[in-house]
Amino acid sequence: MSEQSDYSTPAQVLALNFKENLAAPSLPNYAEMIRNNAAEKKRRRARNRQRMHRARPRETSIAKLASTLRKATAKPRGDKQLEQLRGRESELAGFRYLSRILIGHYGAMSDADLARHLGDGFTRKKAWQFRQIAASLEADGGPWHNL
Numbered sequence: 001m002s003e004q005s006d007y008s009t010p011a012q013v014l015a016l017n018f019k020e021n022l023a024a025p026s027l028p029n030y031a032e033m034i035r036n037n038a039a040e041k042k043r044r045r046a047r048n049r050q051r052m053h054r055a056r057p058r059e060t061s062i063a064k065l066a067s068t069l070r071k072a073t074a075k076p077r078g079d080k081q082l083e084q085l086r087g088r089e090s091e092l093a094g095f096r097y098l099s100r101i102l103i104g105h106y107g108a109m110s111d112a113d114l115a116r117h118l119g120d121g122f123t124r125k126k127a128w129q130f131r132q133i134a135a136s137l138e139a140d141g142g143p144w145h146n147l
Contacts, residue, residue, distance in 0.1 A: 072143035
């Protein structure tokens with residue numbers, strides 16, 4: 001009698017599992033599958049956008065730098081440095097753009113090396129002064145911040 005109620009043989013276990021599967025058919029949860037697929041698609045798009053954003057060169061054009069600085073010097077709002085930079089916007093924008101390109105290509109360099117690469121009558125002191133001005137314009141609250 002114990003042999004009849006005992007499902008220990010593999011054939012009987014398979015038969016019991018088959019009967020249980022037939023008794024309670026489970027349908028896939030399509031709504032959950034659609035939500036998961038949409039979430040994965042959103043994550044994939046976000047990853048691709050982030051990858052492209054990080055790979056994009058961060059150098060702003062000379063025209064945009066000069067335009068931004070020109071707008072800032074037009075309304076200095078009491079900032080003495082911006083008042084004194086009027087008329088030199090394109091020169092400073094060109095310096096910042098070229099120095100960033102040179103530093104990106106050759107690595108960190110001294111003011112003398114930067115002046116040597118820039119040529120056009122640039123001296124070590126002039127390169128240092130332009131670097132200081134560019135740094136203050138790029139600081140928080142400056143016109144070139146986050147450009």
